[in-house]
Amino acid sequence: MLTAQDLAVVGFTLRIAALGTVLIIGPGIVLALALARYQGPGKSVMETLLSLPLVLPPTAVGMLLLSVLARHGSLGRWLDAAGIQVVFTWKAVLLATMVMAFPLLVRSARTAFEEVDPSLVGLARTLGCGPIAAFLRVTLPLAWRGIVGGTVLAFARALGEFGATIMIAGNIPGRTQTLALAIFQASQVGRDDRARALAGVTVLVAFVTLWTAEWLTRRRTRRVAT
């Protein structure tokens, strides 16, 4: 059975994953659109850089983040002077999940934007829409499926993030411990029953997430396709 402590871990994980996903949606959509529309030099370099976190071992990403954010790191020094602690706090967990989930969202949204017929956007312009109105009324609704799909993938990735999190946030019960970390710890100390219960919770959360996304996009598709 789940204890109060387990429930706290579940709550923390969901909050971090949700907050991380919400925070990357805006920048993710902007970057995805830029990549989809931009045709100049350096496009492939940018795309490769962006996909790097997908193929690197998460611990390597965590290590890079750690070296930047640690007290003597390039960014960490500045943050420390401002009195902001990131490493080994919930902020580090959030950052790790965001960094790992961001490329998934951008890739999926970019593909969706690329599939929007640019001539429809031009038509919206001739019908009186400015660039932003055309984006909101044509591009975004047409790319909706891919963006929802990417957001769900990002959320799922954020829920299960392990490697980068443990590198920069540690595994501190009550402070930085997420579901993935708690399962690992429980199994390490021989509490297989607890590990199994927590694993069961992750299955349930993942299922509900994917099912919701399926339902959202299905409803939309049916309208467009029939």
Place this chain on the structure above:
Amino acid sequence: MADSTANPPCRDVIELALELPLARFSLRVAVRLGDGVTAIMGPSGSGKTSLLEAVAGLRPKTRGRIALDGTVLLDSATGVRLRPERRRVGYVPQGAGLFPHITAMGNVRFGARGAESRVRAAIECLELTPLLGRYPATLSGGEKQRVALARSLASNPRLLLLDEPLAALDVGLRERVVPYLLRIHEEWKVPVLYVTHNVGEALDLAEAVLLLREGTVEAYGPALEMLSRPAMARAAEAGIENLRHGRIIAHDEAGGTTRVLLDDGQILAIPLSSSRRPGDAVNLAIRAEDVLLAVERLHGLSARNIVEARIVAIDRVGRDALLRCRPGSESGPERRPWLVRITPSAVGSLGLTSGQEVWLAIKSHSVRLL
């Protein structure tokens, strides 16, 4: 080069002096167009669609000057470049370009400008009421075109750009959409630039014709005067229309026909046209799909014109087969071939091959006097 001798029939309201680099050549158009319907014709890839997009403001590389009834849309010399949303130019691209995620009603309302009565009038004019709740994916080609036209009209445009609005439609549907197009110009008083491959369509709808070739204006003038130009004849072939020039020989009042001697020596019966005198020059148009073809000599047929001919070529045009049939015997005088448009299944079941002898039947009523 614009033709300076030809006098367009309407008041000049559209001033074009623009240049736009394209992949193989530059579009260079300097011409003043009237406030009626101007057909833009020319071979595929001659820059017709690019011209419409440049006027709509969708080609940022366009330079030069575009003015519409006194309003400057583009003037590189003074740095004026109105964004597409400020130009009030309605554009209906090939295939209609409806927004797939909203209903027909949503599409018509999308860019509505001005009074609500305008939306209602556009819906009424194009008879869209039964379609309003449907999504574009469920509409037929003709219905899509009508919704797209209404969407443009509701946005209260100062100019309407239509890119082959009828090309995607089959012949029957085309006949049903043409009246809407005519009505638009008459009721809404909007100048129209109309890209088409079909000479018959241009003659039905347009007062003036602008012929483009490799991005430059090959000719511009009143539609009827343009007919005699060889460039127009080439365009007619592309549009699959038989165009013929000839002289009236005689009227047969009792029989209800007029006989015309074509330039290549053939004689054609057309519906009685008493207003013209024998000796008058006439231009005739017969749609390739209006010519019937038989593999045996025809007897007892009501069609007044039966032509003995030989198939010289069978081509594929879209879904149809296009036959070129040269009249008369091989030893006889050289005569212009007739274009005959039939289905591939007809070619198959009749076993048609190049060189075969055939009989063509042309109803006098399918001959249009231009």
